[in-house]
Amino acid sequence: MPGAKQGGLADVIAGQTGISTVGKEGKGLSYRGYSIYELAQFATFEETAYLLLYGWLPTAQQLNEFHRQLADSRELPPAIASILELLPGSTHPMDVLRTGISALASFEPEEEDRLALDIAVRLLGCTSSMLLYWHHYQHSGKRIDTSGSGGGIAEHFLSLLHQREPDEQHVKALDVSLTLYAEHEFNASTFAARVTASTLSDYYSAITTGIGTLRGPLHGGANEAAMELIERYDNPEEAESGILEALRVKQLIMGFGHRVYSVSDPRSDVIKEWSLTLSEQAGDRKLYDISERIEQVMRREKKLFPNLDFYSASAYHHLGIPTSLFTPVFVLSRLTGWSAHILEQRARNRIIRPSADYIGPEPQGWLPLEQR
Numbered sequence: 001m002p003g004a005k006q007g008g009l010a011d012v013i014a015g016q017t018g019i020s021t022v023g024k025e026g027k028g029l030s031y032r033g034y035s036i037y038e039l040a041q042f043a044t045f046e047e048t049a050y051l052l053l054y055g056w057l058p059t060a061q062q063l064n065e066f067h068r069q070l071a072d073s074r075e076l077p078p079a080i081a082s083i084l085e086l087l088p089g090s091t092h093p094m095d096v097l098r099t100g101i102s103a104l105a106s107f108e109p110e111e112e113d114r115l116a117l118d119i120a121v122r123l124l125g126c127t128s129s130m131l132l133y134w135h136h137y138q139h140s141g142k143r144i145d146t147s148g149s150g151g152g153i154a155e156h157f158l159s160l161l162h163q164r165e166p167d168e169q170h171v172k173a174l175d176v177s178l179t180l181y182a183e184h185e186f187n188a189s190t191f192a193a194r195v196t197a198s199t200l201s202d203y204y205s206a207i208t209t210g211i212g213t214l215r216g217p218l219h220g221g222a223n224e225a226a227m228e229l230i231e232r233y234d235n236p237e238e239a240e241s242g243i244l245e246a247l248r249v250k251q252l253i254m255g256f257g258h259r260v261y262s263v264s265d266p267r268s269d270v271i272k273e274w275s276l277t278l279s280e281q282a283g284d285r286k287l288y289d290i291s292e293r294i295e296q297v298m299r300r301e302k303k304l305f306p307n308l309d310f311y312s313a314s315a316y317h318h319l320g321i322p323t324s325l326f327t328p329v330f331v332l333s334r335l336t337g338w339s340a341h342i343l344e345q346r347a348r349n350r351i352i353r354p355s356a357d358y359i360g361p362e363p364q365g366w367l368p369l370e371q372r
């Protein structure tokens, strides 16, 4: 019987997928056969999203049409805007997304003339709108226009957030990070979404399952926790002694380690470079230098390497994204991977229902209330 250490379904093959490889058997990280390095370098996030949702890279015409559909999906139904206004400013933005997307199911349910793929595109278009409509309303009472200008998802997000045209380099950095976050095989949130889909539940239920699972700091919430860690220190020396002390008392250092990777996370190299570029563009290397020192200490002391979440923290900070919106940005991207997996699960469905080893009490006779 697996104890806590051997549990967590580590090394269990829980099914088949044709969507991504995560570096096992020397295959590297790829989405539908395309290397993550090439996608991060050459593809826009919209091309990556299309690849994940439809299974192939779009032609120019398909991509134009996809952009048009995304732009048409940005506006929120007035009822959703009203619901978002009711959520207090203290709400975690992940709860805002979970609630907003769940509420959309009442107004635009999955049905014969609105299929899961249509809703996936709708959500890709309007998730930034939900999040940032609520964000501005709660912080300044302003009801923003969510339609935004042209451009892709990264540009839409940054222009709604900052209420001005974003810097081109910033748009590119966010676009690459969305590609890196888009898909990662049977990670916890994707697997959870597949479990929900396997009961033949609706698409929105599977997506909100994914959001709830992503929120935890051992999964998507690690990018926010990594930022809180980095910000604690004023310089690399302070960071080194802080991390040594944290390790001494056996604390987890967020943004390090991975269930599947054992030597490095291929996505980390890409985002680390962007973190450096953005730090130099801002003329402020403080967070980058602190992050690099933490990386050195973790490699030296624990042979642990940064995962995608670690350098995403300083990169997002330089894009002016508030820390509490880091994990929601992950949602914006991972909607693509979740959707691809929900469709894949449905295409060859069998309910996911594993078994457990029982470790409870031996059979006992019934005890009447007055004898307990």
Ligand SMILES: CC(C)(COP(=O)(O)OP(=O)(O)OC[C@H]1O[C@@H](n2cnc3c(N)ncnc32)[C@H](O)[C@@H]1OP(=O)(O)O)[C@@H](O)C(=O)NCCC(=O)NCCS
Binding pocket: 008, 010, 217, 218, 219, 220, 222, 251, 252, 253, 254, 255, 256, 257, 258, 259, 260, 302, 304, 307, 308, 309
């Ligand atoms: C990702 C993660 C959940 C994987 O968990 P896991 O596969 O169960 O890893 P294990 O618990 O088996 O880790 C093996 C050892 O490394 C240690 N370790 C793993 N990640 C660590 C971290 N981030 N900080 C400090 N120690 C860590 C564990 O404590 C364990 O040590 P032990 O053998 O002395 O008990 C884990 O590495 C973690 O919690 N990382 C921080 C959260 C994070 O960044 N999540 C995002 C993942 S993309």
